[in-house]
Amino acid sequence: MNRIFHFFFPLTLLLAISTAGRADTSDRLVQLIDYVGVDYSEAVSEGTIVNQGEYAEMVEFTAIIETSVASIAGSPIASELLQQARELGHLIKNKAPAGEVRALAHTMRTTIIHLYDLKVAPDQAPDLLQGQALYQETCATCHGAYGNGNGELGKDLDPQPTDFTEVARFRQRSLYALFNTITYGVEGTGMSDYSQLSTVDRWNLAAYVGSIGVDKEVAANGKRTWQQFNGNDTIVDVKAYAGLSPDEAANKWTKGYALMAYLRTEPEVLFDFKTPPLTVAMNSLQTSLKAYEQGETEKAYEFALTAYLEGFELVEANLAALDTRLMRDIESEMLLLRNDIGTKSPLKSVAARIQKLQLLLQQAQSKMADKGGLTPTAAFVTSFIILLREGLEAILVVVALSAFLLKTDRRDAMPYLHAGWIAALILGLLTWVASERFVQISGATREVTEGVAALVASGMLLFVGYWLHSKTSASGWQAFIQKSLKAALNKRTLWGLAGLSFISVYREVFETILFYQALWAQAASSSADWVTGGFLVAALLLVLLAALIIRFSVKIPLRHFFASTGILLLILSFIFAGKGIAALQAAGEIQQTMLQFEAVEWLGIFPSQEGLLIQATILLASAVFLSRGFFARRQKE
Incomplete structure (x- = not known):
């Protein structure tokens, strides 16, 4: 267990740190490109150097730009950017017209902003x-x-x-x-x-x-x-x-x-001027269609993603409280639209899909407008469902690990476990504050963060589930468990439990805050207290559920407890894997091959060939784990 933690958890931290570092470096790179694009006209006019000092500066800065771009990891966009950097240097060297330099600088700037999802605007009106x-x-x-x-x-x-x-x-x-x-x-x-x-x-x-x-x-x-x-x-x-x-x-x-x-x-x-999320969705869909008509498939796909991530997703929980069927229909149609664009379906098919979506979104807009903000009942139910849905999986992981430590009389390890989920709550709140004040977190970035965290958690849960279940088949299993626990739960392993607790909770926290932000925006003033009420009731139910699981699990015989807990963690690994792949597909990071069936979200099952392949692999591995344990016990008995 400690090996998988020491592989994944530092990797997660390094990704977070390097992302912040790349944002700073990329801002500097954009600054240099902007400077060259604007000031080049002061150095060269009609193919002649008019200011030798300025021209030397242009040559120096384009060399720095090319070196900086060359250090970027090799994605297709980064490779394209490197070609553009070399072309910029070529234009400067050949004293090209200022308009050409300015146009290329603009293209490069746009590419970098897109590549690194840079924050390019203030969060409030400048004074x-x-x-x-x-x-x-x-x-x-x-x-x-x-x-x-x-x-x-x-x-x-x-x-x-x-x-x-x-x-x-x-x-x-x-x-x-x-x-x-x-x-x-x-x-x-x-x-x-x-x-x-x-x-x-x-x-x-x-x-x-x-x-x-x-x-x-x-x-x-x-x-x-x-x-x-x-x-x-x-x-x-x-x-x-x-x-x-x-x-x-x-x-x-x-x-x-x-x-x-x-x-x-x-x-x-x-x-x-705050554009309502559903208006953002409808406008983005229209832009997506225009791009597809012009043969710009990648741009069309990007705007289709925006329609979901920056538009509909922000209100889907609120709409679900009013009309669950309509919410599901829109979600499904948006998924099918992205698949149609990704597979380069005929224009007629894409246009018909977008037209259908526009009608569905207008229905949603009408339903939400008719309410003049969510009614008290809708606000309560929506708030209740958001926390219960987002918190249940995280609670199950933390409670299963808590019960394991209590069952094996390792109360000394509980502070590590609690430190993990408490740190996740604190970091989640800090992430929210940072996104409000310092760093712009787009819908795609949120989905990628959730997807990566879910897949890391899935891998760790799969390992821990196997580790727990394997102990049920050991010769002299109870004595072995009691002995091995003292040896196995050393400092590094305890920090591994804390890491699993952390990542299982953190992946839910920021998304939950995002949903509540959208909910507060939609709730009428008379419904605000009901939002709080739904949150508190859901929180109370989660705490009660956690207490009941712990209370009854400690009464289960040790071998059966290890077996059932191992199976629970394997099931959660299956769910997290499906949701992780779906999140990365929603962000457009990995390919999505659509299948014709309706999603079963609470099990993490989505109509995606890639997600089902990962989940089938987990099922097969779990079946092997369980069957080996079963036959080993039969032989010993």
Whole structure:
């Protein structure tokens, strides 16, 4: 048991740490690419070097970009990115037109943001007045009081401080690029980093700097366009507001440049505009269809995923309380749609599937709107089901391990087990806080996290289940167990139990919090107390269930206890494996070969050939374990 823990648990920690490290490195990489894309025009004009210092900097930065990209592990996207980095260096070397360099830099930036799921937008509306105060305090001495690059301390700098009033530069810089520059500075220039500022202050400062070059007349036109928005046209969202330059917005939307100018001056209107999840789903499906019509299969699949992960999934628990059948139909149709796109089905078939989904989503929207928020009864039932469903599997693992320790008189090991699930609760809450304030966790990232954790837990449960059941067939089994427990449950193994407790609980915590966030958003003010009531009743039921299992399990004869606990853990391994594969498939990380039957979610059985193959392997391995134990006991008897 300790060997499997010492393989998987450090791997999980390393993945978490390396993900955070890669996000920081990738932000820096995006910053360099943005810098090259914008400032290259200052170095080369019409194939001629006009500023030797700037050009040398471009050559240096593209070399750093290529080296950084080459260090990325070899996924298809990373390989494509490396080709783009080499092409960027080639363009710089050959003094290509600035437009070509800028276009390639934009493509690379988009690729990196997608590859690492980078956070490109603030969590709240930037405060431009606070940003202005920070600017006067930290930036005006170099960039000038009005942002035109003529500050007293900037006169002797080479290169000169940026003139933020310059229209061409304003059109080419995104707020995300400005945020990265403020965070990391620019090596070899007078621009030092301001990472000591809080994330909120850096976004405030970036937003103010990004508003300096706005033409007031253009912004006024953008305001009129915004006010005419009727809910049917594509609109700038928070990610686009921060992640796109005004020129890129102009290419993406009609009147996009004017809209971006307006939002740079009044960002609070964008953050007040919260698109309902079902609207997100319907809009994403429409975009998916357009992409499929144009032959962009990967893009169509991505938007179909978004429709589920960032749209429907956020309200499916709430809809289930109103109409379970409708919720199941939508979930099933979205799964079939992704399969149709993945297998490149005829356009007519995909279009019909999306049309059917749009009608189902409109029905769901109508049902939820008719309620004006969840009724008290629906709020209570939904809250109750969420916690009971998400908590039951984790409780079973922890309780089975607790009963095992009590049954074998190893109460000294209980603190390790409790430390595991308590740490999972604390880390789950910290993960939620971090996702709200610091790191953007997308639906795909949530599914990948849940899927990986479920598969790791499944492997550990399979091993522990086999380990427990194997003891029932040992010669002189009771004496062997009592003797081996003292030897086997050493410090490393105890930490293995803590690790299993941790990972079994942690995989449920963040998803539970996510569902409750969506539930609070849907519940009417009169239903808020009922949400709390449903949570408390479910929590009480889980505690009662845990107490009953422990109480009755300690009365079971030792050999039968080991056998039944081993079987329970093997069943949980089967369930976790199915749910882990389904989560990774929902995130689009692994292939999904659809089968024609309805999912049995409580058993982790989904209409997926890949998931059933893994589960069949677990069933076969379990059958071998159990049969070997049975025949061994028969021989000894």
